[in-house]
Amino acid sequence: MTSTPVSADAVAQAQSQFKTRLAAVTAQIHKRPLNSALDEWLNANLGADTPTYRELKQSCEEGVAQGWLCKYEGGGLRYGRIFKSSEDLHGFSIDVVDMQNVAGPHHVHPQGEIDLIMPIDGEATFDGRPAGWLVCPPGSAHRPTVSQGRALVLYLLPKGEIEFTK
Template identity: 45%
Template structure:
């Protein structure tokens, strides 16, 4: 697995998002078309673990969080950027999502939750904000950001 193959896996997800609003209803749609117990979800999870081990994902560290932008927004991922973070029992830096945020929670520890949600998808609509928080263990979280838009704040 390398970054190009990873991008191909992500494109299989972002292709399904074309023309859809990034809002809470998208969570149920993603649960249906890319279920957390399905093959594509597992392939992306496996690829994330390989990427972390090989150093092309989560290559930066600060405040107990390993993170990195793996893919800039562009045509290959239908305008979405891809960031991956690794967190353990931690509240991350506050940020806003001008165009929304699609999160794929991949628990490393089975009980780990991202913003209160277990393994699977969580979607924040445009103009939302939060402190990304992992509880009950360690998790990898993949962020799909429309147009790569994210605003870190001082809250």
């Protein structure tokens, strides 16, 4: 995806619409524990074959193309925190990472992490999972890995908490 120039107003409108879509998701999950039951619920109710998934993926693809998502680059990744943890997102922060056949930096999720996996090229998987959701419980850790192609991964982090390890 290459960057397409857009006006500041168009970017603000796209970001606002994206935040509204995300708030509709976080409103449904913010009181639930981050565990396998939430993973199952997300994939059953907001999974890869649902309008919510398609709308979020479209927003991410457009944001990358317009240059306001994944605007930083390092270690073979394009990434960026688009929204800090906030009340209107029910305490979640939002990051999006563009990965292609790469492992990212190892980190710990003190409060857990919810990932939306959006393959772009090939049959891309994230930590071995195909398109859809992955819920990592509090205290879990991983080296996020995309294989078999390219994917965008949206991260919901409770209170924006993440601890990168050395």
